[in-house]
Amino acid sequence: MNKVICSVAAALVALATALASGPSLAQQPQSADTEKALRAQTDRARVIYERGRAAHYTQKFDLSGMPHYVPKQRLTGWIRLHGNNYLSDGMLGELWQQGFAKYQPGIRISYFLPTSALAFAALYYDQADLVMGHRPGFYDLLAYERVKSFDPTEITAVTGSFDVGGWENSLTILVNEDNPLKCINMEQLDAVFGAARDGGWAGTNWHSDWARGPEKNIRTWGQLGLTGEWADEPINVYGFSIRYNTATDFADKVLKSSDKWNENIHAYGNIVNPDGSRYIEADQITDNLGKDRYGIAYNRFRGDRAKAKRLAVAAGESKACVEHTIDNVQNRTYPLYNEQYFYTSVKPGMAMDPKVKEFLRYVRSQEGQADVMRDGKYLPLTGEVVQAQLKKLE
Numbered sequence: 001m002n003k004v005i006c007s008v009a010a011a012l013v014a015l016a017t018a019l020a021s022g023p024s025l026a027q028q029p030q031s032a033d034t035e036k037a038l039r040a041q042t043d044r045a046r047v048i049y050e051r052g053r054a055a056h057y058t059q060k061f062d063l064s065g066m067p068h069y070v071p072k073q074r075l076t077g078w079i080r081l082h083g084n085n086y087l088s089d090g091m092l093g094e095l096w097q098q099g100f101a102k103y104q105p106g107i108r109i110s111y112f113l114p115t116s117a118l119a120f121a122a123l124y125y126d127q128a129d130l131v132m133g134h135r136p137g138f139y140d141l142l143a144y145e146r147v148k149s150f151d152p153t154e155i156t157a158v159t160g161s162f163d164v165g166g167w168e169n170s171l172t173i174l175v176n177e178d179n180p181l182k183c184i185n186m187e188q189l190d191a192v193f194g195a196a197r198d199g200g201w202a203g204t205n206w207h208s209d210w211a212r213g214p215e216k217n218i219r220t221w222g223q224l225g226l227t228g229e230w231a232d233e234p235i236n237v238y239g240f241s242i243r244y245n246t247a248t249d250f251a252d253k254v255l256k257s258s259d260k261w262n263e264n265i266h267a268y269g270n271i272v273n274p275d276g277s278r279y280i281e282a283d284q285i286t287d288n289l290g291k292d293r294y295g296i297a298y299n300r301f302r303g304d305r306a307k308a309k310r311l312a313v314a315a316g317e318s319k320a321c322v323e324h325t326i327d328n329v330q331n332r333t334y335p336l337y338n339e340q341y342f343y344t345s346v347k348p349g350m351a352m353d354p355k356v357k358e359f360l361r362y363v364r365s366q367e368g369q370a371d372v373m374r375d376g377k378y379l380p381l382t383g384e385v386v387q388a389q390l391k392k393l394e
Contacts, residue, residue, distance in 0.1 A: 039276035048166050052089035055376025056164050061330055063373075065383015067390075069103060069365035075355050076106035082128035083119030084340060086167055087111065092378065095371040100362045107355050120144055123152060123345055130344050130356050132157055134168065134245060135252070142204050151203075152343040153352065155360055156389050158378040160338030162326040165282070165302045167377040170329045171250060171336035172301040173311040174286065176293050181224060183321035185314035186335055189254045191218035192296060193237055193262050200256030210256040217262075221294065230294075237262045238285045238297035241269040250298050253336060330379040340378065357393055364389050 030038075087093035088111060097109050112122070116133030120140040123131050124147040136144070136152075144152055160168030173189065175181055184192075195217060200210035218224060222231035240247040242259070247267070251257055261267075266288065268281040282300050289295045290307030297308075301324065304310070312321035315335045328334035342360060346352045362368045369380035381389075 036272040040270060040272045040278055043272075043276055043278050048086075048089050051164065051166065052086070052091075052377075055091075055374070056161070057326070057373070057376045057379075059326065059373075061373060061380050063366045063369050063380060063383070066364065066366050066369060066381070066386040069362045069367045071103050071358060072361070073354065073358070074106060075104060075358060077108075077355050078129075079107060079109045079353075079355050079359055080112070080127070080129045081109055081132065082112045082122040083131040083133045084116045085113045086377070087132065088113045090167070090375050090377050092371060092375040095375055096363060096368065099367055099371050100359055103362065104358055107358065109359070119343070120152075123343060124148055126345075129353055130342055130359070132340060132342050134249070134339075135341060136343075137245075137248065138201065138204065145204060148345060150348055153346045153392065155342045155344075155364075155392060156381065156385060157340045157342050157363060158372050159330055159332070159381060159385075160340065161377050161379060162329050163301045163303055164377045165300065168338040168340055169300045169302060170324070170334070170338055171246075171253070172299055172324050173313060173336070174289055174297045174299055174308045175311060176289060176295055177307045177309050178293050179221075179296075179309070180230070181221075181226060181311060183312040183314060184224065185317055185319065185321075186254060187317055188218060188224060189298075189313075190256075191216050192224075192235055193239065193250070193265070193298065194255045194258065195260040195262055197256070197258040197260040200258040202257065207256070210258070219262075233294045236292050236295045237265045238289055238292075238295055239265055239267055239299075240281055240285070241267045243269070244281065246300055249338065254298075326379070331382055332385070352393065360393060361390070364393075 087096075093111055093113065097111075100107065100109070112128070119128070119131035119133040120136050120143065122128035124144045141151075160170055163169055173184055190212075196212060196214040198211050199206050199208040201207070219235055220231070221233050221235055224235075239250065242248070242261070251259065251261075255261070268284040270281055271279040271284070273279060282302060285297050285299050286305040286308050289297045290305070301310075310324045312323045313335050314321045322328050322334045324334055324336075329337045342363075344352065344356050364381070364386045369386070372378050372380045
């Protein structure tokens with residue numbers, strides 16, 4: 001069977017070895033910030049490599065609502081798939097490659113998977129037939145539209161993990177353990193974490209009808225229904241530096257893709273320790289929240305932490321509160337689940353590359369989603385989502 005061609009882990013291990021050797025790494029001096037950045041990448045690579053070798057979930061989800069893969073035609077040739085490094089950091093890239101080859105032995109997959117950050121450039125420069133990653137950033141999509149004069153075709157690949165860091169783990173809302181609040185809805189999250197705005201973004205389109213005024217801000221716990229000693233206390237908010245995709249992801253889901261945040265938000269980035277280890281932003285958020293009785297945070301969930309508790313989230317004011325559990329993330333009733341997507345270029349009026357189409361049909365089959373379960377990090381799609389995505393391939 002074909003093996004995953006891009007071995008990012010090997011390259012990063014080599015980088016780690018070079019860094020460990022000290023000053024001989026470079027022929028010319030590097031700044032302290034550059035040194036820290038490289039050591040941070042080395043530490044990240046080590047953590048992700050170790051995490052990627054394990055199947056973190058053994059739970060079996062119901063795949064009966066999706067079809068088995070039956071080839072519509074037998075094809076030959078290559079598919080160039082670029083982007084998401086977690087395909088090769090874990091086992092999923094190879095599982096998909098091997099599983100697809102059982103049905104389509106004439107189609108070979110060439111992986112180039114250093115990071116999702118390069119995915120869209122590869123697509124609009126025609127260096128990739130298919131890319132995988134999170135939704136494109138504003139300038140990624142703008143560049144694609146200016147080069148191609150049409151939008152890429154988006155197909156949902158998998159649901160993000162429940163709590164495996166890196167594998168698009170779900171967002172969670174945390175408060176201090178002393179806080180009596182049990183649930184919060186999406187409009188309230190906007191009011192707590194956001195601020196007055198003049199509009200919001202849908203892709204590269206600005207919507208002024210998504211504006212809201214400061215009167216909708218929520219800044220005290222009494223405005224969320226708490227009484228007694230809590231009523232007049234300020235809500236202290238915690239989250240990620242807006243340079244991180246996590247902040248963008250939260251803003252897209254909660255703040256109408258605006259950039260207007262609560263004026264007093266405590267926002268964190270990774271800190272590199274002298275030994276090269278990292279104090280990651282998610283841990284800083286939880287640690288500081290544990291010291292702040294009146295705090296609330298959004299975070300990537302990586303397991304429960306001392307002195308912090310998770311809130312249930314309702315999709316709207318009149319909707320039911322949904323607990324943050326692995327089942328509710330997988331079935332998408334919990335509103336703050338995450339996704340990974342495939343993107344490919346299909347000119348208007350033209351057909352999708354048949355090789356790419358067959359691979360996408362495989363991924364959206366019981367066989368392809370069983371591979372997701374076998375890898376044990378991302379979560380499989382539901383039958384309903386698969387059926388909707390398959391219609392895009394018709």
